[in-house]
Amino acid sequence: MEITASAIATDVLVMVLGILGLLLLILCAGSDCWRQDAKDPLSSVGLSIRCRGLWSECIFDNVANLWTCDIPISYLSEHPAVLVVTRVLVILSGFLTLAAMPLFIAGMKCTKLISDKVPRKYKFSFASGGLFFLGGLAGAIAVLWYGIDTVQKYKLEVTFGIPGVTYELGYAYWMAVGGAACACSTGILLIVASSLDAQSPGKEKNARRCLPDSKGTYL
Template sequence: MGGGAREVAGYLAALAGWVAGLAAAVLPQWRQSSYAGDAIITAVGLHEGLWMSCAAQSTGQVQCRLHDSLLSLEGLPMSAALQVTAFGFALLSTLFLLLATCTDCWMVNADDSLEVSHKCRGLWRECVTNMQDGVRTCDQYDSILADHPVKIVVTRTLMITADLLAGLALATLVLGLDCITFLKEDPCVKLKMCYGAGVILCAGSILGLIGSVWYAVDVYVERAMLVSHNIFLGVHYDFGWSCWLGMAGSMGCFVASVLLTCCLYACTAPSSHCQLQRHPQPQGQTATRTATSKMYAMDSRV
């Protein structure tokens, strides 16, 4: 089979897959059941899909009803689904931030033409890996309190603070999930805990993103200055995967914060927004206060 025939076959296969996926998403036959009743005349076939539910009678009549809202399907409330999704984003993003802070590949050599060694520079040490035998040697920085470049100090501070905030938000979010029995009798407090976790995640994401972008911009400026002055030091550094992990973790925390604040507020019923309500007083106390007020009114007339 020639190259043109393979391209046509691949195109047809992709087209068939796209049509099949589109049909599966649109058609309501995702779950079906039937009800016969006392007679075959009253038989009804029930079909439920992603967007509508249909009932097909034995007479051939088909009636379909769209779901009331895309955000309130039966089986799982949208608020619980948002909480679980935000928890997944927060957990994965927190792991990314921790890995970015602990690993040592924020800058890598990009222009080593000999490819004899692979150099990585991080927040805590610098490592060199021999490409021939795979031996890795790391040089620890002198001390945390020693004089370091500004980008090292600022990135360390911002990333550690972002890690602490993300961990605190993750713990708060775990206690605020609807599937956790903690404070099950007080859903208002659990909802506020989810909102608070979203705000903390937003703060952590901003700090983590500032730290990662600060380091990346400093690397770019350093590289641009060397190129503009025609200075060749043997090794030019580029962004490492630890820097990308920090950016990805920060963006993931921001997405989780949006889900826990804006989206969760929009998908929660207005009656459960924990508005301040006056608790009804017992009838006896109300009657006593009414009688007392009448007595004061009579005394004032006298």
């Protein structure tokens, strides 16, 4: 199997995007700042920073320089649907992205886990691309629903001046957006590259069939 510079560049780009997406999804799942208190007079006076994550709610006291988190007694108790669905989809996205990595490594052009004599590496790449894309799609659905819910609540609380803390989107949410985007991009690149690899053997066979037989033709 001939390894071209473009194939190596594609593998390197896909690996960078895949690892980056997986790291961002893991970090956002464990971070407690999907929602952060909005910096406006209705919700914050600058003495503390409040964050809400998928698993707990935390407060950072700027005066005491202390970070404390309130963890719910039970994760099985009643919670808003958007929170439960976001938890499930983010975990699912991380698992699918993680499961796609071994298949991608097996299907890389420069690896020797599969014999080069068997031109079926593209099937592993295609399967890996499908898992990456499904993982990114699950993460995209999670961040879309969570973002819409957060924006709607923010506008409602600010418009009607509801007392209490008003939350906006925090840094963990944007990490989730980046992770989902990287996973989707990785999946699309792998699927396209695998489809091109799958078509190339057929093109070579057809080209060979179209070549005239030059044996026995002399001037």
